[in-house]
Amino acid sequence: MxxxxxxxxxxxxxxxxxxxxxxxxxxxxxxxxxxxMKEVEIQDEVSDEVCDKCGRPMVYKMGRFGKFLACSGFPDCRNTKPIVKEIGVACPQCHEGRVIERRSKKGRIFYGCDRYPACEYVSWDKPAGKPCPTCETMLVEKRNRSGTRLQCPQCGYTEELPDSEQA
Known part of the structure; x- marks a missing residue:
């Protein structure tokens, strides 16, 4: 050919x-x-989560916006949940919620409080969970070619992150 x-x-x-x-x-x-050709059936991956509405186990599904959790009792129960990725930092605005990683409609990663809409904290930069020594505002991670540094969005204070802490 x-x-x-x-x-x-x-x-x-x-x-x-x-x-x-x-x-x-x-x-x-x-x-x-x-x-x-035989018909292929894809088995759902069972998660540790339990459905809030009916108590059945939740399973991972793939949708047009990526993976999400859905009740294994579909179509009887139509409960769904987003997959939440916690970063281990308390919300600097409300001090009650936890900061989680989210995705915008265009797929860009941002960080926000898990209590949204009660707390409207959002940041494009990953919060470090460490207060600024100058003004007490939470430091955020800034990445560049030479590595990652912590920077204060309020006063501009910066400190280099040691190689062992860089992700």
Whole structure:
């Protein structure tokens, strides 16, 4: 086939004839493959979470915005939950919630309070969980080519992060 395509490129052979001769044998093999193909059933991965509404185990599903948790009792129970990734930092605004990693509609990662909409804390930069020694505002991680540093969004204080702490 590759030689035939080279001949077509050189203008020595008519491309319609080459493709029609290839397709005749290919079409027969395609029909056989369709007849012999079995339907594939993808098993859901069970999580440790329990459904808030019916008590059945939650399973991981894949949707158009990525993975999420859904009740294994679908269609009787239609409960779903987002997969939450905690970063281990208390919310600097309300001091009650935890900061979690989220994704914007365009897929960009940002950080916000898990108590949203009661607390509207959000940040594009990952909170470090450490207060600024100058003004007590929570430091955030800033990444660049040379590594990661901690920076205060309020007063501009910066400190380099040791290599062992960089993720």
């Amino acid at each position: 590759e030689d035939d395509l080279d001949h077509i490129e050189e203008g020595k052979v008519d491309w319609v004839k080459v493709l029609s001769s290839f397709y005749k044998s290919f079409e027969k093999r395609l029909e056989v493959a369709e007849d012999e």
